Amino acid sequence: GQNIDQPTEMTATEGAIVQINCTYQTSGFNGLFWYQQHAGEAPTFLSYNVLDGLEEKGRFSSFLSRSKGYSYLLLKELQMKDSASYLCAVPGGAAGNKLTFGGGTRVLVKP
Amino acid sequence: GAGVSQSPRYKVAKRGQDVALRCDPISGHVSLFWYQQALGQGPEFLTYFQNEAQLDKSGLPSDRFFAERPEGSVSTLKIQRTQQEDSAVYLCASSLARGDSYEQYFGPGTRLTVT
Numbered sequence: 001g002q003n004i005d006q007p008t009e010m011t012a013t014e015g016a017i018v019q020i021n022c023t024y025q026t027s028g029f030n031g032l033f034w035y036q037q038h039a040g041e042a043p044t045f046l047s048y049n050v051l052d053g054l055e056e057k058g059r060f061s062s063f064l065s066r067s068k069g070y071s072y073l074l075l076k077e078l079q080m081k082d083s084a085s086y087l088c089a090v091p092g093g094a095a096g097n098k099l100t101f102g103g104g105t106r107v108l109v110k111p
Numbered sequence: 112g113a114g115v116s117q118s119p120r121y122k123v124a125k126r127g128q129d130v131a132l133r134c135d136p137i138s139g140h141v142s143l144f145w146y147q148q149a150l151g152q153g154p155e156f157l158t159y160f161q162n163e164a165q166l167d168k169s170g171l172p173s174d175r176f177f178a179e180r181p182e183g184s185v186s187t188l189k190i191q192r193t194q195q196e197d198s199a200v201y202l203c204a205s206s207l208a209r210g211d212s213y214e215q216y217f218g219p220g221t222r223l224t225v226t
Binding site: 004030031033035040041042043044045048050087089091097098099100101102103104106 | 114115142144146151152153154155156159167170202206209210212213214215216217218219220
């Protein structure tokens with residue numbers, strides 16, 4: 001089976017940096033996704049990591065350590081619009097790439 | 112181009128009623144997924160189609176849930192004799208091909224409330 005853990009909620013100040021951790025236990029590993037979901041809206045893709053290391057994409061970066069079963073999403077220069085839930089997910093399944101999601105981390109950015 | 116669309120966006124059903132939720136995936140996307148998302152939780156997998164073939168329905172919670180994609184494009188998720196525990200947001204997602212690295216594009220979801 002697959003198990004994904006991430007903190008429930010985090011609060012940070014506008015302009016600051018926040019790091020959202022995700023630990024996973026999977027039978028086999030086929031990469032890890034991060035999605036952003038604003039309240040009442042569709043999840044939108046942020047990143048996909050399959051190799052160890054840090055991948056930077058503008059203000060957002062994602063890190064993966066396969067040996068530790070660990071990933072984090074780093075949000076820099078926080079803006080109010082970054083207030084959202086951030087979902088960690090791993091693909092896998094005998095018949096396709098269905099995603100197993102963590103519970104999501106709700107980030108609240110305060111002025 | 113157009114993204115994934117779902118209808119209706121909101122549905123209120125009385126307990127025991129049947130409901131049908133529609134998903135229009137991105138044109139040309141082979142894979143289609145349905146997920147159920149309870150309030151404050153991450154989405155949970157329900158079922159997967161590759162073209163018109165339903166290859167995985169392991170996440171459907173009971174035999175009251177049924178999904179189809181008869182022509183390999185539009186999909187319908189049907190819930191019979193709705194119960195209060197069925198209240199959730201139902202998300203549809205599509206991806207270009209089968210494969211773990213392919214990004215899934217999500218629709219806005221249908222919020223189902225069973226009273």
